[in-house]
Amino acid sequence: MKLIVTTGRKSRESDLKLAIDSAQKLSINFHPRLDDSFEKIFRDSNVDGILVVNRNSMRLQTPHDEFFFHPSLAHVRIKNLREGRGDRMIDAMKLKSGMSVLDCTLGLGADSIVASFVSQTQVVGIESSPAIALIVEHGFQNFSDESPAIIESMRRIKVINMNHKQYLETLEKKSVDVIYFDPMFRHPITKSQSIGTFRSFANPDPLDLETIELAKSIARCRIIMKENSRSLEFARLGFQILSGGKYSSVAYGAIEL
Ligand SMILES: C[S@@+](CC[C@H](N)C(=O)[O-])C[C@H]1O[C@@H](n2cnc3c(N)ncnc32)[C@H](O)[C@@H]1O
Numbered sequence: 001m002k003l004i005v006t007t008g009r010k011s012r013e014s015d016l017k018l019a020i021d022s023a024q025k026l027s028i029n030f031h032p033r034l035d036d037s038f039e040k041i042f043r044d045s046n047v048d049g050i051l052v053v054n055r056n057s058m059r060l061q062t063p064h065d066e067f068f069f070h071p072s073l074a075h076v077r078i079k080n081l082r083e084g085r086g087d088r089m090i091d092a093m094k095l096k097s098g099m100s101v102l103d104c105t106l107g108l109g110a111d112s113i114v115a116s117f118v119s120q121t122q123v124v125g126i127e128s129s130p131a132i133a134l135i136v137e138h139g140f141q142n143f144s145d146e147s148p149a150i151i152e153s154m155r156r157i158k159v160i161n162m163n164h165k166q167y168l169e170t171l172e173k174k175s176v177d178v179i180y181f182d183p184m185f186r187h188p189i190t191k192s193q194s195i196g197t198f199r200s201f202a203n204p205d206p207l208d209l210e211t212i213e214l215a216k217s218i219a220r221c222r223i224i225m226k227e228n229s230r231s232l233e234f235a236r237l238g239f240q241i242l243s244g245g246k247y248s249s250v251a252y253g254a255i256e257l
Helices: 013-026 038-045 072-082 088-093 110-119 130-142 148-155 164-168 193-201 209-218 233-237
Strands: 003-007 049-054 057-061 066-068 101-103 123-127 158-161 176-181 219-228 250-256
Touching: 003 013, 003 038, 013 049, 013 130, 038 049, 049 130, 057 130, 066 130, 066 193, 072 110, 072 148, 088 110, 088 176, 088 219, 088 250, 101 110, 110 123, 110 148, 110 176, 123 130, 130 148, 130 158, 130 193, 164 209, 176 209, 209 219, 209 233, 209 250, 219 233, 233 250
Parallel strands: 003 049, 101 123, 101 176, 123 158, 176 219
Antiparallel strands: 049 057, 057 066, 219 250
8 A cells, every 4th residue: 555644734843753754664755735635645646545644643544534543442341341341352361460462463452452451561562564553653652541541551552563473483482471363354344434444554464374383382371363253264273262242243262372
């Protein structure tokens, strides 16, 4: 996907600097916004998306939609946990305070925030898409929220822009408690346009067995994968499907070590 970076129309000095830094990080062009409309930028630059930096926030604009970082999904789940209603991912991970988590598929970061809230220690999130990693890392470090617990949980997450297989190869044996995979589903459940926009920037590759073998040597407790509940990926990769979420289209699988 071809991208370009710009700012809002009335950009501050700090936005300009962030936009130029982001263009450098992503090795893409910076487009001084002036009074240009997005339509004009799309027309003139022949790009698929525009990364817009405005008031210290980032969003990825496509011709039809946009996506940006927001911790709203994590909010609902953390509220449930606080009120004792639990969370399927946390149950699958058997996650307790002090346990370490490696999230191999960071995406928009909701799962990492919830894991960080429960573990109360640093979660490492790996994301291979440079644009997604940049937007989410910026969101984790800058998004303000009325809940101090959410802010602390976000700030603790370390984002690494890398392919998870390459990253796993750098880790020592038995050095992480839980390794988590939530790859793009082989058969997407929703056709919603905003998910579609995110999907067009995300890495669609299936997990491979070599990656799972690596993860087995690095995890101390378990590996968890989330997939479509009817997915054949669980069997192919050796995950035991966990019970729960009887009426849900999503399932969690575990490899206990
Ligand atoms: C379904 S999303 C994850 C959603 C995430 N769990 C959340 O809470 O928002 C999958 C993400 O994993 C990333 N991804 C897929 N394969 C990857 C790989 N080999 N290495 C790193 N990231 C990968 C995709 O780019 C995408 O952003």
